[in-house]
Amino acid sequence: MRKGLWLSLVVLVSVAGWGQMSFSGKWSVTLNLLPTAGLGANELTLTTGIAGWTVGGTGEWYGTDGWVWQTFDAGGALGPIEGRWTLLFAPLAPAYLYSVGTAKLTFGGLDFIFYSAHLGPNAPGVFTGGPTGGVVAVVELPLDATKVRVEIGFGARLTDITITYTGAGTYTKTFPVDPFPGGLSFTYLELGVTKLPLCCGVTFDADFSFTKAGFDALTLTMRSIPICCGISFDAAITYTTTRKSVELKPRWAGIEGCFTVYGDPRFTGFTWDGIEIYGFKVRCELAACNYLEILTAFNVAKIEAILKEDLFQGPEFEYLRLGFCGPGCCGEKYALEITAYFQPMGTLFGLRRLAVDAGIPIMANFTLRLALGVTVGGPASLALGWTFTF
Amino acid sequence: MNRKKLIAGLVLALGTAFLSGCFFDSAPPTGTIEGYVTDYLSGEPVAGAHVVAYPLGGGPPMYGVGSGYYGPFATTGGNGFYQVVVPKGMYVVEVRRDSHATSRVEGVQVTSTVRLDIVEFPSANPTWSLTPPTVTITGVAEGDTVSGPISVKIDATGPNDIQHIYAAFGKMPGAALLTSPRAIYSNTYTTGTFSINPADYGVAGATTFEVVVYDYNNNRTHVIYRVTVTPGADGPVSPPLAPTAAILTDAVFSVLIPARTALAVTLSKKVGYFGLEPAAAPAGGNLYVELRWLRSTPDATGVTGDGYRIYRKLATETDYRLLYTVNATGVATYIYRDSTPDLQVGLRADYRITYFRGTAESAPLEGSATPLPMWDVKLVSPSDEATGASLFPSFTWAPTATVGTAQFYQVVIWDYPHGPATGVLISVLGATSTTYTGIPGTRWERLQPHRMYHWEMRAALAYDVTTANAISIATNQGYTTVFPTQTPWEIFTFTTGDW
Numbered sequence: 001m002r003k004g005l006w007l008s009l010v011v012l013v014s015v016a017g018w019g020q021m022s023f024s025g026k027w028s029v030t031l032n033l034l035p036t037a038g039l040g041a042n043e044l045t046l047t048t049g050i051a052g053w054t055v056g057g058t059g060e061w062y063g064t065d066g067w068v069w070q071t072f073d074a075g076g077a078l079g080p081i082e083g084r085w086t087l088l089f090a091p092l093a094p095a096y097l098y099s100v101g102t103a104k105l106t107f108g109g110l111d112f113i114f115y116s117a118h119l120g121p122n123a124p125g126v127f128t129g130g131p132t133g134g135v136v137a138v139v140e141l142p143l144d145a146t147k148v149r150v151e152i153g154f155g156a157r158l159t160d161i162t163i164t165y166t167g168a169g170t171y172t173k174t175f176p177v178d179p180f181p182g183g184l185s186f187t188y189l190e191l192g193v194t195k196l197p198l199c200c201g202v203t204f205d206a207d208f209s210f211t212k213a214g215f216d217a218l219t220l221t222m223r224s225i226p227i228c229c230g231i232s233f234d235a236a237i238t239y240t241t242t243r244k245s246v247e248l249k250p251r252w253a254g255i256e257g258c259f260t261v262y263g264d265p266r267f268t269g270f271t272w273d274g275i276e277i278y279g280f281k282v283r284c285e286l287a288a289c290n291y292l293e294i295l296t297a298f299n300v301a302k303i304e305a306i307l308k309e310d311l312f313q314g315p316e317f318e319y320l321r322l323g324f325c326g327p328g329c330c331g332e333k334y335a336l337e338i339t340a341y342f343q344p345m346g347t348l349f350g351l352r353r354l355a356v357d358a359g360i361p362i363m364a365n366f367t368l369r370l371a372l373g374v375t376v377g378g379p380a381s382l383a384l385g386w387t388f389t390f
Numbered sequence: 391m392n393r394k395k396l397i398a399g400l401v402l403a404l405g406t407a408f409l410s411g412c413f414f415d416s417a418p419p420t421g422t423i424e425g426y427v428t429d430y431l432s433g434e435p436v437a438g439a440h441v442v443a444y445p446l447g448g449g450p451p452m453y454g455v456g457s458g459y460y461g462p463f464a465t466t467g468g469n470g471f472y473q474v475v476v477p478k479g480m481y482v483v484e485v486r487r488d489s490h491a492t493s494r495v496e497g498v499q500v501t502s503t504v505r506l507d508i509v510e511f512p513s514a515n516p517t518w519s520l521t522p523p524t525v526t527i528t529g530v531a532e533g534d535t536v537s538g539p540i541s542v543k544i545d546a547t548g549p550n551d552i553q554h555i556y557a558a559f560g561k562m563p564g565a566a567l568l569t570s571p572r573a574i575y576s577n578t579y580t581t582g583t584f585s586i587n588p589a590d591y592g593v594a595g596a597t598t599f600e601v602v603v604y605d606y607n608n609n610r611t612h613v614i615y616r617v618t619v620t621p622g623a624d625g626p627v628s629p630p631l632a633p634t635a636a637i638l639t640d641a642v643f644s645v646l647i648p649a650r651t652a653l654a655v656t657l658s659k660k661v662g663y664f665g666l667e668p669a670a671a672p673a674g675g676n677l678y679v680e681l682r683w684l685r686s687t688p689d690a691t692g693v694t695g696d697g698y699r700i701y702r703k704l705a706t707e708t709d710y711r712l713l714y715t716v717n718a719t720g721v722a723t724y725i726y727r728d729s730t731p732d733l734q735v736g737l738r739a740d741y742r743i744t745y746f747r748g749t750a751e752s753a754p755l756e757g758s759a760t761p762l763p764m765w766d767v768k769l770v771s772p773s774d775e776a777t778g779a780s781l782f783p784s785f786t787w788a789p790t791a792t793v794g795t796a797q798f799y800q801v802v803i804w805d806y807p808h809g810p811a812t813g814v815l816i817s818v819l820g821a822t823s824t825t826y827t828g829i830p831g832t833r834w835e836r837l838q839p840h841r842m843y844h845w846e847m848r849a850a851l852a853y854d855v856t857t858a859n860a861i862s863i864a865t866n867q868g869y870t871t872v873f874p875t876q877t878p879w880e881i882f883t884f885t886t887g888d889w
Contacts (some may be wrong), residue, residue, distance in 0.1 A: 018733035090453045097453060118414070119455060127444050127451035129460045129477050155414055164441070166450075171542040182415035187638040 023048050023390075025056070030369070030385035032063075039063060052076050059091075063351050065167040067091040081105050088163065088173060093125040097163055111140040117177035118158050123150045132182025145203075153187040155179065186212060198225065215241060231275075233270050258283055262306050278302040289325040289333070294318070315343040316352055324331070332361030347376045365389045408464070417477070420460055421500035424473040425507040426731035427466045427485055427493075435470025435731075436510050436674065439487040446480040446496060470731065472876055476500055485510050486520070489606035494522040497532065497615060507566070507731050511608035519549035522609040529583070530599050530615060537620035539587040545580045550605035552579045557601045559591035559619070559713055563611060564602060569715070592697025592717030594621040594746070622696060624748035630698060630755045631684040631721060638872050642817040645796060647855060652741050653759030654679045654733075654860035658764035678729040679739055679759045686745035686752060689718045697745040700726060701754070705738040735763045762862035765791040767799070767850040769880045778887035781836040785816070785845060786823040793862050794852035796820060800869055803837075804844040815848070837886050846881045 009150040023046050028039035040063060047056030053076030075084035085101040101116040118133035120126065134155025151158060161178040165171045174375040181187065192207040205221040216311050221236040234249040263277040266280060279297035295311070296318045297303040304311055310318065321339040328334040341353040356372040366388050373381040393778045423443055427436040443462045444451050456463050474483075478500050482833035485493040491513040498506055513520065529542035529640050531766040546552045555575040557565035563572035571590055575581045588597070638647040647653065657676045681700065689696070699717045703709040716726050733739060739761075770786040772779045785801050797820060804813045818824045828835045834850060852860030853861040865879050 092452055095453070098455075122445075124449070124451040127448070127453070128455045129420075129462070131415045132417045155416065157458070158436045159458055161455060162454060164454050164463055165452055166440075166454070167452055170440075178457040178459065180457050181417045182414060185416070241782055291391075381806055 008117075015279075026388055027388045027390075028385070030371075030383050032381070032383050035379040040385065047073075062171060063169050065092070065165070065169055066170075068165050068167070068171055069173060072328065080107070086175070088175075090126055090165070092165075092167070093123055095123040095126045096120040097128070098161070098173075098175060098179075100175050105362075109141065111138075111142070113140070115156070115158060115177045117161070117175070117179035119179045126173040131182075132179045134179050134182055134184065134187065136177060146197070147194050149190075149192045149194065151188075151190040151192070153189075155181060155183040155185060155187055157187065184383045188212075188216065195223075198222070202226075259287075262303055278306065289323070289335075291323045293321040293323065295321075312341065313353065315325040315346075317344065318342040318350075328361040330361060330364040332364070332367070334360045334361060354377055362386075392446075415531045417460060419478050420475050421478050422475050422499055422503040423471060423481065423483060423500060423506050424503065425505050426430075426470040427472060427510050428470055428731050429510065429512075435468065436485075436487060436490070437466055437468050437470060439466045439470075439472070439485050439490070439510060439827070440464075441466065441472045441474060441483060441485050441508075443476050443481045443483045443498070444476045446482050446498075448482075450482075450484060451767065483508065484522075489513060489516060491610065492520045492522045493610045493612070493613065495526070495612040497613055499614075499616060507562075508612075509610065511604075511610065513609075515608045518607040520607065520609060521549050522611045523548035523550075523552060523603045523605050525601060525603050525611050525613050527601060527613060527615070530617065534599075534615070534619070535618045535620060536599075538589075538590055539585045541583050542586055543581060543583045544575075544601055544603075546603040546605075546611070547579060548605050548609065550579075550609065552608045553577065553604040553606050553608075555581055555601065555603050557581070557599070558584060559588045559617075560593040560597045561600055562590070562602060564601055568851060587795070588619040589622075590717050592715040592856045593619050594697075594715070594748075595619065597701055597715075621748050624750045625696065626688045627745050627750045627752035628687045629752045630686045630724070630743050630745055632755060632757075633682040633684055633724070637680075637682070638870055640798070640817065643798065643819050646851070647853060647861060649682070650759075650855065650859050651683060651743070651755060652679055652681050652739070652759040652764070653855075654739070654759035654761035654858065655873060656735065656762050656764055656860070656862040657874060658766055658864045659860065676764075677733050677761055679741070679755065679761070680735060681724075681726045681728065681741060681743065683724050683743050683755055685718070685720065685724065688747070689745060690720050696745070698724065698726075699744045699746055699751065700728070701742040701744070702728065702730065702739045705740075710740070710742055733761060733762045737761070757859070759859040762852060762854060762858060762860045763791065763795050764849075764864075765789055765793040765852060765862055766864045769845070769847065769849050769882045771844070772882065772884035774822055774882040774884075776882075776884040779837075779843075779884045781839060781886055781889070782826050782828060783837065783884070783886075784823055784825045787847060788822060789852075789864070790849070794854040794858070794860070795856060796830045796853055798851045798853070799847060800849040802846050802848045804846070805838075806842070806844065831834070839886050839889050840887045842883060844881050844883050846879060 025044065025046040028043045032038050032040045039061065042061040043058065045056060045058040048055055053074055055074045057070065057072040059067060062068050070089040072087040076318050082104045083102065086099065088098040090097050095121050099118045103114045105112045109204065110336065115136040119128050119131055121131040122128055134153065136151065136153045136156050136158045139150045158176065159177045159178045160174050160176060163173045189210040190207060192205065194205045196204040198204050202225055203223045205223065207215040207219045218239045219236055221234055224232045225235060228231045232251050236247045237244065260281040262279050263275050263278060266276045278299040279295065279296045281290055281293065283293045296354045297312065300312050300317055319339050319341045321337060323337045325333050325335045337357045339355045340351055341349040343352040344350060352375065354374045358370040362366045362368050366386060369385040371383040427439045427441065428434065435447050441464045456464050460475050460625050462474050462476050464474045466472045481498040481500055482507060483495045483498050485508050489512055491511045493508050493510045495506060497506060498504060508800065511743065523546040525618060526545045527542065530540055542557065544557060546555055546707060556572050558569065558572040561569060563569050573586055595618065597617060597619055599615045599617050603611045632651050633649040636645045636648050637650060637653060640646045655678050686711065698716045699712060700716065702713045702715045703710040713728060714726060716724060737760065738758055740758045744754045745752040768788045768790065770788050772783055789797065799818045801816045801824065802813045803826065814829065816824050816826065826837065847865050848866050848867045850864035851861055863873055863876060866873055866876050867879050868875060
């Protein structure tokens with residue numbers, strides 16, 4: 001398989017060379033200097049054009065694990081069809097892991113989208129459960145904001161599948177088509193109408209799904225039913241063959257602007273109890289792109305989930321961040337962020353960690369990155385990296 | 391766009407889609423492995439542990455897939471629960487977590503849904519190897535039929551020295567309090583050849599032979615073989631009887647915990663010494679239900695090979711399921727402690743205990759228990775390092791919660807100048823304060839002036855033996871050996887004033 005990977009790269013390079021086509025790409029590197037020197041991450045993307053198609057590949061290397069992922073992509077148009085195909089390999093096994101293809105065609109006001117996914121077999125170092133594959137077809141009719149959608153799966157589902165590498169570090173790849181249960185037998189059918197306008201800004205969704213076993217579920221959802229003060233909720237009624245369930249999903253826009261509050265309305269059954277505050281953020285713009293930001297989390301897990309960032313380590317719950325930027329080389333901008341992280345007790349002012357992140361353009365297509373972290377009473381970390389586009 | 395172009399486009403679209411799939415295989419039928427990962431000593435859930443299942447005979451995979459349909463990877467939730475879905479077959483399940491040793495279970499057979507609770511320890515030294523021991527068992531193998539004592543040899547090797555080797559029929563062997571009987575060999579990489587008799591474990595028919603090995607970094611390997619033990623001949627049976635002797639009595643308050651078939655025991659702190667063995671508490675160690683029963687009439691010394699079956703139904707379940715079998719040894723009173731992690735505070739557990747001989751089985755003895763919540767007791771006054779205390783001081787404490795229908799406290803006053811073991815005990819039922827009245831005719835007739843004393847809560851037991859059949863222990867610092875000792879506990883110092 002390792003030979004296959006090299007062969008693929010050689011073929012890619014040869015084809016491009018034969019066609020006298022130029023490569024473009026991106027090279028991004030992070031080198032850890034402290035506490036121990038070594039490679040943090042290295043990502044190299046090469047793309048070229050062949051007959052109107054973009055063909056390329058991305059290799060990813062991490063820490064002491066080495067070459068963890070290799071993807072190959074091809075995308076372009078074939079007549080009225082737009083297509084894209086991605087292959088994922090496990091260089092360390094080595095083994096083929098997963099492929100996904102998409103073909104899109106618009107005709108008569110209808111969008112036809114075909115998805116296909118395939119999973120590689122079990123191999124030493126690889127446990128996928130066995131090879132599977134299937135296809136999903138989607139037909140969409142957009143009518144202004146309202147959309148009518150038919151989705152039918154044969155051995156596959158239009159839902160995320162995650163492939164995980166676990167070595168010295170853990171790294172994941174997520175793809176949008178799950179090739180289970182596999183085979184080309186009928187798996188499911190969904191009929192849906194979304195954003196059907198009712199009144200007062202309330203919209204209505206209806207989803208009807210069938211599986212091999214017959215009727216699966218009917219879900220009727222009313223979205224953005226207003227209560228007051230920026231609070232609204234979605235009400236979903238789901239009918240299945242065995243039960244009916246009602247689900248209320250409250251939403252709160254929060255207080256936006258310089259002062260942002262994160263929280264959720266709290267319901268007990270169908271009674272509104274109040275608002276649960278998870279934390280708040282104060283951001284003061286000092287100049288064009290210079291700012292001061294303070295984030296306090298009363299519920300760290302919730303705040304990290306809302307912001308989709310792994311912000312805090314250990315007992316940390318608050319940070320103070322100063323951000324600067326200004327004109328750099330070649331029309332680009334430098335950026336500098338200094339962040340102090342705080343814990344409830346144990347150190348002077350509760351200061352636990354100091355982090356400095358900087359991005360400095362050296363050339364038009366070359367940016368140097370620097371990340372420094374100092375933990376009070378702990379080891380310092382220093383990483384140097386660059387991104388080079390060509 | 392004309393019709394031909396459309397057809398060509400559709401064909402190409404389908405072709406592209408199918409090309410990327412190459413071969414559309416169906417996934418093999420799947421089953422589920424699920425259970426709890428729990429900490430040692432306390433039985434607390436281990437949240438955020440990474441669980442991976444992979445086929446027996448292979449190595450841990452570097453690459454794996456997780457989807458809504460199938461996924462050999464899982465991360466334990468806040469209650470320690472995990473669930474992985476894998477093709478039917480025989481598996482190894484491995485659990486890893488930062489700062490913890492590795493737990494590996496070999497021989498997990500997946501046919502539909504299999505329950506697998508796993509114990510995981512903090513690593514003794516994070517710089518030592520986290521590779522669990524490799525275990526070789528000779529004398530018994532997967533699928534064997536066993537009809538009497540067998541000679542077995544267990545060898546364990548790994549990067550770290552071996553700490554304990556346990557073996558038993560029909561259960562995951564570990565701490566003595568919760569899993570006796572079991573064979574145990576310590577500080578050796580081999581057991582040598584030893585004899586183990588399934589009759590000593592009360593097992594018959596389809597059962598398991600299980601080995602648990604710990605190394606000195608607390609890495610753990612658990613091997614499960616499915617074996618069949620030839621049942622003995624049928625014989626007369628009659629139900630076991632409810633216990634008559636009180637479980638715990640106190641000299642001051644007479645009977646404290648009267649006889650109960652089932653008694654739920656909640657431990658509010660980690661188990662200290664003199665309780666569970668420090669290296670091998672099984673899952674759910676902080677909450678267990680103690681079952682006690684008197685022997686069935688036909689169960690007399692010398693009648694072996696038969697036993698008692700324990701069935702359990704939680705309030706969330708509809709049917710009783712066989713939980714365990716206990717060997718019939720002819721002793722007058724039997725004790726079994728159910729410590730499975732699905733026991734929960736406030737969740738009633740109903741038990742049935744039957745006596746069996748061959749295929750004959752008695753009517754059940756029934757019992758039930760509903761575990762009480764945890765609680766603690768904080769010392770209030772005399773406050774720590776108080777001065778000028780009365781020679782007849784009042785002692786006050788505050789429970790963190792009202793638990794059970796009665797609360798029993800025992801306060802100890804230590805007078806160190808008279809020797810570290812010299813103290814006086816005051817037992818209190820229900821109240822949260824007591825005044826020292828002295829012991830006339832002794833040197834304890836009053837406290838002595840200008841002297842430093844210590845005081846502590848030696849026992850704090852909350853119980854409900856009328857409806858819940860349960861006890862919750864906030865502190866047991868050597869008060870009773872009926873229940874495990876728990877640490878830590880508060881000790882306050884105070885100094886007396888003038889006469």
